[in-house]
Every structure is written in C-alpha cells, then in structure tokens.
Amino acid sequence: MTGVGLVAIAAALAIGLPALATAWAQSKIGSAGAGALAEKPELVGTVIILIAIPETMVVLGFVIAFLIMGMTSTIEKLAGVG
C-alpha cells in the first residue's frame, strides 16, 4: 500500500472512531436527558448543552483528520523526489 493510502486510512480512523464514540456518548446522554426533561422541562437548555459536550471528540477528530490529509501533499512530494 502506498504512503498516501495509509494516510487516507489514518484520516478515516481519526474521524471515524471519535464519531462512533460521540454517537455512543450522545445516545446515553440523550436518553438520560429525555428522561430528565419529562420530569423537569425547564432543564431543556442544560440538556442541549450536555448533549453537545461529547461533540468535542468528533470535532477534534475532524480537525486531526484534516491535518493528516494535508500530509498527503508532503508525501507525494517526497515520493516524487525519491
């Protein structure tokens, strides 16, 4: 496999794994939040914020993936030099 291919897989993992983790965390928080809202509807703001908290993982994953993708040009240049 070429270096560019490996970089693409690395970028996919960098965004994919945190996305799964975020989805799992949001599902847990979402269901608990829905339960809390049934009891106390005034908590809606807090629940929205709580649901948004795990998004940190996927957002950072996205940025890292983008940085990794930026490496492809460097690798292509190196491959060209070699």
Added chain:
Amino acid sequence: MLVKMAKVEIVGLKSLFFDVLGTLQSCGNLHVEDLSKKMGPKYANVVTMEVDPALEEEKSRLQNLAMRNNAILQELSPPEERIERKDIKEKYDAFAGMSLEDITSNVDDEEAAVKDLLNAKNELEAEYSRLSKYEPIVKKIAPLAQQISATEHFTSVALLIEKRYKTILAYIEEELNKITNGQCDVVSADVDEETTAAIVVFRKAFSEEVHNFLATENVNQVRLPHELADKPYDEVLDEIKKRRDEIPAKLNVIKKQLNGISKNWYIKLIALKELLGDRIDTLSAVPKFGQSGHVFVVTGWIPKDQLESTRKLLADKFEGKVELTEEVPTQEELEEAPVALSNKPLIKPFEFIYMLVGRPKYGNLDPTWLVAVFFPILFGFMLGDIGYGFCLIGGVYLVRHILKKRGTKSVFFDLFTSVMMIAGISTTLFGILYLEFFGDLIFKILGWDKGHVAWVWGHTAGEPGHNTWGWPVERMAEHNPEIFKLILIVVMAIGVLHITASLIIGLINAVHEKERKHGIEKAGYLLFIWGLVAVFGTLWGIKSLAKPGEIAGVLMMFLGVIGASYGGGFGGGIEAALIFGNILSYARLYGIGLASVILAEVANQLGAKFTGILIPVGIIVAVLLHSLNLLLGILSPSIQSLRLNLVESFTKFYEEAEVEYKPFKKMGGD
C-alpha cells in the same frame, strides 16, 4: 451590569398599613423579604402580621374568581384585532372601583354566557376524537362481519390481535368450544400488515363465561360505545362516518359564537385577570410583614437609584408617619441580596444565557458583556458566509415583522431574534473575510479558480516571507495547509483570550469578596495559560526569543500549577493542567466552519451537474442543500458557542445568585 441594591426597612403606623401596602405595590420596586424567616435578636419584639379571617375569606373568594375567570380566558381565542394596553387599563380601573360582589356577579355572567357553548364544544371534540379512534377498527372488522349470519340466539365479540401472535386464535377457539359445548365459531382475517381481526360467534347463553375467559386471557376486545354496540358493523361504520362529517360544521358554529364573545370580552377578561392577581398578591404579601405594638415593619431591597424617590414618596404621602431607612447589609444578608440586571441595548439580548443558568451572584461582575463579545465572534467564525449571513438577517427580520404584526410579545423571542440578528451580522463580516457567498458560488459564477485566489492573496498579503496573512483567508487555506495550520492557531488564540477574560473576572470577584485563596487559584490558572502561550509562541512564532521564552514559559506554568494547587487544593492543580484541554476545545470553531464550507460547496457542485433543460432541477437541488446547511449552520454554531461560553468560560468564575429580584408590584393598571 448588576443593579446596585439598597437594603431597606420600612416602619409605619399600623393604621396606615393597607394604604402603605397599596402604595408600595404601585411603586413596584420593593423586593419584599419574608420577615417571618428573618426574626432574630433585632426583631425580638416583632411578630408576623396576622391576616384576619375576613381577609382570609376575601383571599379565598378572589382565588376562586381568578380560577374561574382564567378558565374562561383559556378557552377563548384572542381576537384578531390588536389589543391596546390603554384599553386594558381602562377596564382595569373600572373593575378596581367595584366591590367583590359586583366582580363576582360579573364572573357569574361570563360563565353563564360561555358555559353551555364550552360544554357543547368539549363534547363534540371528545366525540370526534372517539369516533376517529373507532373508525379504523370498525373498518377492519366490517368485511369480516359480512361472513357471519346473525341469529337472535347468537351474539358476537370482535377481537384485534397482533399478527405475530395470531396462533393464539386456535387456542381461543379450542377453549371456547369447551366453554360453549361446541356452539361457537371463530372467523379471522389479516386486516393490515400488523393486525389480525377475529369475530367470535357464540350462543348468548354462554355470554358471561366467554367474556370472563377473554378478560382472563387479556385479549384485546373491540368495545364500541353503548349507542353503537348492538348494531351490525357495516351500519356502525356508516353511522360513524355520518357523525364525523356532521361534527366539524357544528364545531364551526360554536367557535364563531365563542369568537364573537371573545371580541367583546377578551380585554375585560384580561383586565379582570390582572386585577384579581394584584389583589391576591396584596393579601399574600401581608404575612411577610411584621408588627409590634402600634407599628408595622417590612424589610427588603430597592434599586439604589430609586431609593430617594421612594423615601420621598412615602414621606410626602404619609406625612412622616411612615419611615424608610437604608441599612448596611451584613455579609450574610448580601449573600441573599436579589439580583437584577441592567444592560445597554446592544448587550441586553445576551441576557438570554440566564435562561440556561441562574443569574450571577450579587456583588460579582455581570459577565453578559463577555457573552456579547464572544458569542457573535464564535458564531461568525463557524458559519462565516455572506449569503448565509443575509439569509439569517432576512429570516430574523421576517419573524420579527410577523410577530409585531400579530402583536405577540415574548421575552424569549425578543432576546433570541436580537441575538440571531447580531449573529447574522457577524456571519456576514466573517463571510467577507473568508470571501464566501453560499460556499464558492461567486467563484463558480465568475469562473475563478485557485489561481485567482492566489493573485488576490499575493496583492493583500504583502511581501512573501514577511507577511503571512492576506485575504481571502479561508479560500487560501483550502489550497495551502500552512495557512490552515495558522488558522488553527488563531482559533486557539481566541480560546486563550476568552478563558483569560473569564479568569480575570474570577480574579476581580475574588478580590472584591476578599477571598485570597480563590484569587491565588485564578492567578495560578492565568500564569499557566500565559506560560503555555510563551512556550508555544516563541517556539512557533518569535523564534529569536525561543530560549528565554521557553524558560520563562515553563517557569510561569510551574508557578501557575503551584498557585492553583495552593488556592484550589489538589483539584486546582489538576484543573490548571486541564486548561490546555479547554483551549484545544476551541478547535471546534474551525472544524464546524470547515464542515459548513464543504457542505456548501457540495451543494454548488451537485447543482452544477444539471445542465441544459435540467438547470432548474440543479437550482432546486442546490437551494435545498443550502437550506439544510443553513439550518445546521444556525443550530450547530449556536449550541457550540453556548457550550464554549458555559463550559469553557463560565466554569472558571461563575457563581449563581440565590435570589432573583422580584419586586412587589401590580400586574395591571399603571
């Protein structure tokens, strides 16, 4: 900013009590403290003001009237014409001059006029809903019933069973054969994808045993209302359809009559609601007052700028028989001081944040300005697009126009639309910085490519190697990973500034409250952050200062952790290290912004795929995708900006107030 409050004590002659109560309610600026909860050595001779049985009786009658009046109001729709405040005030004043008996007879008249109409309306609505529920069930059973020939000695029961459990029918038939000595029959058919309907026919003589058996087995029997129960199912279906068709017309007639009543009475009902509310509030406030001998006493809080005018008003009106004194609050009393906010019009909309968290503690700095500065920056940074900015501003303008036309007043919508208007302006400004108009639509229309961007960049960025920044920032970053990294550093810099501002507020609060340890903790965090800035700034930026910068930075970070540990204990030290994570969290600004740009460009590219006579289809596809992106673009940056404000910033300094300023005032009248 937080409104400065004065702690006051009002003392006066008991004979003037109700006059003073009315005056204070009209003034509407005293936050009354419940004196029964304040009794201490200072108030040793003071007892709670008693409410005599006649007043209790009056309060109970007022509450009853308010309940009946509000029930009528709830059932009537507001008239289409705009309701003017002066009209309500006029009615309010008219009611204020009436006795309780007159008001009671007024509410009796209201009830008599609408009671029958409301009952008829509720019955028709209930019947309509009941028939809507029965119609699909009977529809399923009617074709099955046609297979059965009825005789006078036999009766039938309809059952609905989930299709996956239909095998239970064989068991039911077997058991019913045993009960009825073989004088029963079960006919079944699948009526839709999920349901099997069955009709059980059996001799009337076994009716009780059969029903008992079906009840024990928990089978879902179709029970029709008694007036339809004895009719054949096809007749029942016709009857249901006929009645369902008749009801809307009858309901319309009643609604028209009710609208006519609403047109004449709505203002009157609102005025009465306000008057009854005010009178109940007056009587409910009585036990919060204290009394001793011939005087009454009440304590509370008044905005400092209204103190003198209130004192003068009481002195003039009661000729010195009622005295208002300002007291110096103790530290404990200050903890319970009520909080009111007073911000400039541009900052005020951002008070919406206090719908998510409580108001700031009295004596602390009001952080609304911090939200007002950073929320639009964070939002605009993420959405940044001239087209989306215009859409947002236009959408907000339209919503406000519609609400204004309807005369709807909602604090939430007022604040929300104002915030979105400011966010829209910020989105447009960032859009200009990024040169984005619905993604790369301008580039697509003008046929520009990255060569054009580089040309513009070359003319705005100055000499290569001396000035890295140019315009348009984001367009360039798309083709140049180095610029992309620089934007990430800018995002972190925004994070550093936001958290620094939050910590400075925390430090000022700590100094103001003379909490030395808290102050040292906040200073420790600040040192840690700026140590980080010194290290990374000299490593990546001012490389000539790398060595001293690194040494100074590491030293600052070390001192910062020590300070934070001293001030906040073990948790403080850990928190200092976690601040690095807080700053990294701001990377979401670019992550979400980039996702929005890519989606916008996908919309343009997909739209451009349609050529020739399919161009309108391409435009529809692009508009739909842009609408979706705009919707996501409003939702996500709003939530993420709120999150950065509440989680990354507010956790560094924020303390919620225990008491909100709720002055004792009239709802209606003046």
